[in-house]
Amino acid sequence: MQLYSRSAGSGLPVVLLHAFPLSSAMWLAQREGLAPFCRVITPDLRGFGGTLLGDDEPSVDAMADDVVRLLDEEGVDRAVVGGQSMGGYVTMALCRRHPERVLGVILADTKAQADPEPVRANRERIAEAVLAGDTGVLLDGLPTLVGATTRERRGMVLGRVRGLMQAAPPAAVAWAQRAMGARPDAFGTLRSLTVPALVVVGDEDEISPLADARAMAEAVPEARLAVIEKAGHLSAIEQPEAFNRVVAEFVKSLAP
Known part of the structure; x- marks a missing residue:
C-alpha cells in the first residue's frame, strides 16, 4: 500500500502518524512549527486522507509495514517515529516489527495495553454502524477526543476536529476500529526498546x-x-505550541 504523505523541512527525519479518525491534515501546525528542526513526514494511514484502503485484513501491523515502505520510498534508513492515539499503536507495532528502522520514538496520548473485551465490542459496534450508514455514531465520541478546556474555550479547534472526523470514509473507520481492537499488548515491545522515547499526554486526556x-x-x-x-x-x-516545543527538544537531543 502506497501512503499519501505531506512533508516539510530537512534534516533528521521525523514521521508523525495521525490519530483516529483523522488524517495527516491534523499535523499542519507540526509541519510548520517543526520544519526548522527536522524533516517532518506525515502520511495518511490506509483509508484516510489521500491513501487508499486496500483489501488487507485489519491490523496495526499492516499499517506499520505501510510506513516502512514509505521510508523506503523516501530513501530514509532510520527515522524518529511517533504517533498520536491510533498513530501511537502503529508506532509500537513498527517498533516490534522493524526496530532497526527507528532512531527514537514519540508516543502521544496513546496506551500500550490491548483493549479489554468491552472496548473491543464497542469498536465492532461502531464499525458495523458506520458501514450500515450511521456515520453520526462517530461524532458521538467527539467530546471525549478533546479536553474540557478545548470544549469550553476553543470552538474553532472543536470545529476543525469535527470536520476532520466527518471527512473520514466509513470503510476506513470500520477497518481501523477492527485493526485497533485486534492489536496486541505492547509493553514487551516498550521494554525491549534500545532507543530513547518521548511520551506525551494532555493533562485533560480522558x-x-x-x-x-x-x-x-x-x-x-x-x-x-x-x-x-x-x-x-x-x-x-x-496545544500545538507546547506539543511542538517538547518534540523539538526531544529531536534536538537525538541529533548527531
Whole structure:
C-alpha cells in the first residue's frame, strides 16, 4: 500500500502518524512549527486522507509495514517515529516489527495495553454502524477526543476536529476500529526498546490518561514524560505550541 504523505523541512527525519479518525491534515501546525528542526513526514494511514484502503485484513501491523515502505520510498534508513492515539499503536507495532528502522520514538496520548473485551465490542459496534450508514455514531465520541478546556474555550479547534472526523470514509473507520481492537499488548515491545522515547499526554486526556502515559514511560529503558497542560486526547491540535516545543527538544537531543 502506497501512503499519501505531506512533508516539510530537512534534516533528521521525523514521521508523525495521525490519530483516529483523522488524517495527516491534523499535523499542519507540526509541519510548520517543526520544519526548522527536522524533516517532518506525515502520511495518511490506509483509508484516510489521500491513501487508499486496500483489501488487507485489519491490523496495526499492516499499517506499520505501510510506513516502512514509505521510508523506503523516501530513501530514509532510520527515522524518529511517533504517533498520536491510533498513530501511537502503529508506532509500537513498527517498533516490534522493524526496530532497526527507528532512531527514537514519540508516543502521544496513546496506551500500550490491548483493549479489554468491552472496548473491543464497542469498536465492532461502531464499525458495523458506520458501514450500515450511521456515520453520526462517530461524532458521538467527539467530546471525549478533546479536553474540557478545548470544549469550553476553543470552538474553532472543536470545529476543525469535527470536520476532520466527518471527512473520514466509513470503510476506513470500520477497518481501523477492527485493526485497533485486534492489536496486541505492547509493553514487551516498550521494554525491549534500545532507543530513547518521548511520551506525551494532555493533562485533560480522558481516553489515554496520565496513568497510561506514566506506565509506558516506566516500561521504556530510556524515556521522558511530558505533560501538556489544558489539552485532552488530541494534544497536538489543542496545544500545538507546547506539543511542538517538547518534540523539538526531544529531536534536538537525538541529533548527531
